[in-house]
Amino acid sequence: MRSRVAEGGGWRKRRGAAGFLLASGVLLAGCARHPPRLEGAPGVSARPDVPWEAPAGVGRGPERALPPGLPEDLLARSGDLTLADLADVALRNSPVTAEAWARARAAAGTLGSERGAYFPELEAGASVTRIQGAIANGRIAYFQRSYAPSLELTWLLFDSGGREAAVEGARQALVAADFEHNAAIQEVILGVARAYWQYVTSKALLESERVSLEEFSTALEAAHERHRAGLATIAEVLQAQTALAQAQLEADRLEGEVYTTRGALATAMGLPASTPYDVALPEAERPAAEATEAAERLLEAAMASRPDLAALRAQAEKARAHVREVRAEGLPSLRAVGSLGRTYYDNRHLFGNTYNVGLQLRIPVFTGFSHTYEVQRARAEAEAANQVLKGLEERVAYEVWAGYYALRTAQRRLATVETLLQSATESHAAALGRYKAGVGGILDLLAAQAALEDARAQGVQARGDWYAALVQLARDTGTLGLESPALRTPVRLQMSKEQEP
Missing domain, CATH: 2.20.200 (Outer membrane efflux proteins (OEP))
Structure with missing residues (x-):
C-alpha cells in the first residue's frame, strides 16, 4: 500500500511538472513579438502607406571611394594628351572591366579544376x-x-570521354570570358569617346551661340539707332529684342548641357561627376578624310575581330562539349x-x-529515362547557342553596314556644311549692311542671323558626328583600342576650381 501511495505521489509530481512546462511554453509563445524586431527597430513598417525605416548599418554597403581626381601622371603632360589617354584613365577605374577580368580569372580556375579529373584523388x-x-x-x-x-x-x-568533354567545355568558357573582357574594354573606350565628343560638341555649340548673342545684340543696337533716327518703328526694336531673348534661352540650355556632358565624361572616366577639370576645344580645322575600305572588307574584319562574336562562338563550342559530357554519363566508366x-x-x-x-x-x-532527357536538353541548349550566334552575326553585319554609311554621310556633311557656313556668313553680312544703310528690313536681318546661327550649329554637330561615326565603326569592326586612329585626337586637359563652362 505504501508503495502504491508513493507511486501515486510520484505520478502527481511528474504530471505537475509537465503542466508547468506546458504553461510556461504557452506563456512564452504569447510573449513573442510579431513581427520580430530587427537590430532593435521594427521588422516591418506600421502601415502599408508608411515606408520602413532601416536601422543604422542595415542595407548600406561600404562607401566606394572614388578617385579624388585626375591622375598626376596625366596632369603632368596635360598639354600632350590624346583621347586614348582619357580612355586609359577609364580602363584603370572602370568596375565593368574589373568585373569582366574577375570573371575571366574565375573561368581559368574552373578550367584548372576540371583538369584535376585526370589525376588520382588521395x-x-x-x-x-x-x-x-x-x-x-x-x-x-x-x-x-x-x-x-x-x-x-x-x-x-576511363569514362568514355566525359573528362575530355568537361575540360573542353571549361576551356571554351575561359575563351569566352577572355573575349567578354576584351568586349568590355572596347565598350568602356567607346563610352569615353562618345562622352568626350558630346562634351566638346556641347561646349562648341555654346561658344557658337555666344557669338550669335553678340550678333543679335548688334542687330538690336542697330534697330534702336534706326528707331531714334525715325527710320524704324518700335515693332522692329521689339522683334530684335525677341530674337535676342530666344538666343539667350538657347545659350542657357546649352550651358546646362555643358555641365551635364562634362559630368558624363568624368563618370565615363571613373571619376566623380563633380571633378573640377576642363577639356579645351580641339582645333577647328576640318578632320582629315579617313581612308575607308569597302564595306565587304570591313565586314570580314568584324567577323574575325569582334570580341563579343568570338565569345559567342566559344559559348557555342562549350554547349557542344556539354552534349558530349552528358552523353558520356550514360556510358561505362x-x-x-x-x-x-x-x-x-x-x-x-x-x-x-x-x-x-x-x-x-x-x-x-x-536511369528512368532521365539520362535520355538530359541529353535532349543539352542538344537543345547547343542549338539555342548556335541560333544566338547566328543572330549576333546578322546584327554585326548590319552594324558594320550602317556604321560604314554613317561615316560616309558624315564625311559628305563636313564638305557641305563648309559651303553652308560660308554662304550664311556672307548673307548675314550683306543683310546687316543693308539694314544699317536703311535699305533692308529687320525681318531680312533676323532671318539671316538665324540662318547663320543654324549653320554654325550644323558645322559643330557635323564635326562631332564625324568623329563619333569613326569611333563607332572601329568598335563595330572589333578594332577599337587605345592604339586606334580614332583615339589620336589631341586633348588639352586641366584641373580647374572654376566650374563655369
Whole structure:
C-alpha cells in the first residue's frame, strides 16, 4: 500500500511538472513579438502607406571611394594628351572591366579544376573508437580503445570521354570570358569617346551661340539707332529684342548641357561627376578624310575581330562539349580504388594493418529515362547557342553596314556644311549692311542671323558626328583600342576650381 501511495505521489509530481512546462511554453509563445524586431527597430513598417525605416548599418554597403581626381601622371603632360589617354584613365577605374577580368580569372580556375579529373584523388583519414560491453550476465565488464589512421586512393581511368568533354567545355568558357573582357574594354573606350565628343560638341555649340548673342545684340543696337533716327518703328526694336531673348534661352540650355556632358565624361572616366577639370576645344580645322575600305572588307574584319562574336562562338563550342559530357554519363566508366590503414590498440605494440586494391566498373543500365532527357536538353541548349550566334552575326553585319554609311554621310556633311557656313556668313553680312544703310528690313536681318546661327550649329554637330561615326565603326569592326586612329585626337586637359563652362 505504501508503495502504491508513493507511486501515486510520484505520478502527481511528474504530471505537475509537465503542466508547468506546458504553461510556461504557452506563456512564452504569447510573449513573442510579431513581427520580430530587427537590430532593435521594427521588422516591418506600421502601415502599408508608411515606408520602413532601416536601422543604422542595415542595407548600406561600404562607401566606394572614388578617385579624388585626375591622375598626376596625366596632369603632368596635360598639354600632350590624346583621347586614348582619357580612355586609359577609364580602363584603370572602370568596375565593368574589373568585373569582366574577375570573371575571366574565375573561368581559368574552373578550367584548372576540371583538369584535376585526370589525376588520382588521395584522401587521409583517422578515427578513434571506444568499445564498452559486458559478459557473463553483466558480471564482467570490458572496454577497448583503438586508433585507426588510413589513406584512400581513387583514380578515374576511363569514362568514355566525359573528362575530355568537361575540360573542353571549361576551356571554351575561359575563351569566352577572355573575349567578354576584351568586349568590355572596347565598350568602356567607346563610352569615353562618345562622352568626350558630346562634351566638346556641347561646349562648341555654346561658344557658337555666344557669338550669335553678340550678333543679335548688334542687330538690336542697330534697330534702336534706326528707331531714334525715325527710320524704324518700335515693332522692329521689339522683334530684335525677341530674337535676342530666344538666343539667350538657347545659350542657357546649352550651358546646362555643358555641365551635364562634362559630368558624363568624368563618370565615363571613373571619376566623380563633380571633378573640377576642363577639356579645351580641339582645333577647328576640318578632320582629315579617313581612308575607308569597302564595306565587304570591313565586314570580314568584324567577323574575325569582334570580341563579343568570338565569345559567342566559344559559348557555342562549350554547349557542344556539354552534349558530349552528358552523353558520356550514360556510358561505362572504370576506376581504380585502394586503401591502406593501420589500427592501434591501447597497447601501442599491438596493431593490425589493412589494405585493399581493386577496380570498379560502372555500367549504367536504366536511369528512368532521365539520362535520355538530359541529353535532349543539352542538344537543345547547343542549338539555342548556335541560333544566338547566328543572330549576333546578322546584327554585326548590319552594324558594320550602317556604321560604314554613317561615316560616309558624315564625311559628305563636313564638305557641305563648309559651303553652308560660308554662304550664311556672307548673307548675314550683306543683310546687316543693308539694314544699317536703311535699305533692308529687320525681318531680312533676323532671318539671316538665324540662318547663320543654324549653320554654325550644323558645322559643330557635323564635326562631332564625324568623329563619333569613326569611333563607332572601329568598335563595330572589333578594332577599337587605345592604339586606334580614332583615339589620336589631341586633348588639352586641366584641373580647374572654376566650374563655369
